[in-house]
Amino acid sequence: MRRRQFLTLLAGSAAIASAPAFAAAESQGSSPAIPHLLDSFLKLPGKKSAQVDIDAPSSPWRVTSDPDAELFCGSCFKTFVLAAYLQEVEAGRLKESEQLAVDDAVRSPSSSVLENLTGTTQATSVLEAMIAHSDNTATDIALQRVTPARVRQFIADAGLTKARIPDSTRRFFSYVAGAPPGEDLGWKAMKALVDDDKPDTSKYRPALNDVETMAVPASEFVTYYKRALSGGFFEKPETLTEFKRIQAMADAIALVVPADTPAFMKGGSIDWNGFHCMAIAGQMIVRETPVTLALLLNWTDADGDQKQTVAAYKDAVADVLSKVHKRLLEARS
Numbered sequence: 001m002r003r004r005q006f007l008t009l010l011a012g013s014a015a016i017a018s019a020p021a022f023a024a025a026e027s028q029g030s031s032p033a034i035p036h037l038l039d040s041f042l043k044l045p046g047k048k049s050a051q052v053d054i055d056a057p058s059s060p061w062r063v064t065s066d067p068d069a070e071l072f073c074g075s076c077f078k079t080f081v082l083a084a085y086l087q088e089v090e091a092g093r094l095k096e097s098e099q100l101a102v103d104d105a106v107r108s109p110s111s112s113v114l115e116n117l118t119g120t121t122q123a124t125s126v127l128e129a130m131i132a133h134s135d136n137t138a139t140d141i142a143l144q145r146v147t148p149a150r151v152r153q154f155i156a157d158a159g160l161t162k163a164r165i166p167d168s169t170r171r172f173f174s175y176v177a178g179a180p181p182g183e184d185l186g187w188k189a190m191k192a193l194v195d196d197d198k199p200d201t202s203k204y205r206p207a208l209n210d211v212e213t214m215a216v217p218a219s220e221f222v223t224y225y226k227r228a229l230s231g232g233f234f235e236k237p238e239t240l241t242e243f244k245r246i247q248a249m250a251d252a253i254a255l256v257v258p259a260d261t262p263a264f265m266k267g268g269s270i271d272w273n274g275f276h277c278m279a280i281a282g283q284m285i286v287r288e289t290p291v292t293l294a295l296l297l298n299w300t301d302a303d304g305d306q307k308q309t310v311a312a313y314k315d316a317v318a319d320v321l322s323k324v325h326k327r328l329l330e331a332r333s
Contacts, residue, residue: 049295050296079247102117159223206275229264247266255314258325277297282294
């Protein structure tokens with residue numbers, strides 16, 4: 001099991017039950033929901049969860065499918081780290097200009113920006129790498145500085161009762177690879193595990209578990225992003241501006257959002273011991289109408305081919321956003 005097969009979390013177990021083959025639609029006013037909007041998404045294999053809220057001023061509507069399911073969300077959880085960190089900056093307890101250490105003490109797999117660098121860099125660059133490229137080393141640096149307890153308190157204060165985050169990405173990797181709860185294998189052991197062509201998988205644990213995991217329901221992501229992007233978590237306008245600036249850098253946006261459309265999102269994925277996840281959550285703005293969404297997919301090798309399903313997932317999400325985008329443009333023409 002080589003590096004790219006070990007763990008991949010992007011901007012990026014056990015058997016997964018099938019999701020209901022229907023979507024619930026709710027609408028108000030004269031503008032109905034788009035019929036069969038989630039059809040392409042719901043045809044994907046495995047367990048699915050979705051919520052799309054279109055908050056048009058005169059006729060808001062929503063489409064959902066099993067929105068409260070607690071599915072693995074991968075790197076989508078990193079938005080909570082960003083929000084909590086910026087709250088600390090706003091309060092004057094942290095600074096984005098602070099130099100933070102990049103070394104083996106915090107190095108983690110799947111870190112396209114920082115994995116091979118040693119030294120220090122500004123906290124701003126750490127937060128950008130965490131969101132723009134889903135860099136796990138950057139995530140663990142930010143988590144260590146703001147502390148997991150502080151991020152969990154932010155989540156609790158936001159009323160997100162089902163959202164779960166790890167103490168660090170490396171501690172998550174350590175646990176699912178078989179380490180005792182709370183143990184960090186360290187970078188040397190982790191790198192050896194990643195590079196091992198024939199690992200002992202008998203000790204591996206499911207990515208979705210009750211100890212170290214990344215799981216947030218689609219409904220809670222939508223609630224969070226609506227509040228976050230309207231400034232509900234920040235006291236100063238400039239903090240909201242900074243939150244939006246960094247969230248707009250996520251590389252997943254270019255893969256699924258219609259061209260020239262403002263969007264603030266985070267993607268996530270995993271490929272772990274026959275279990276897979278693709279997820280995206282956030283908001284796009286179409287002529288001042290916010291479209292807030294979360295679409296999560298968990299599946300196993302028994303459900304469907306990994307490469308084919310990843311491609312189909314991206315196409316399905318792009319299809320959903322394209323149809324909503326088109327409908328909103330037509331409504332204003």
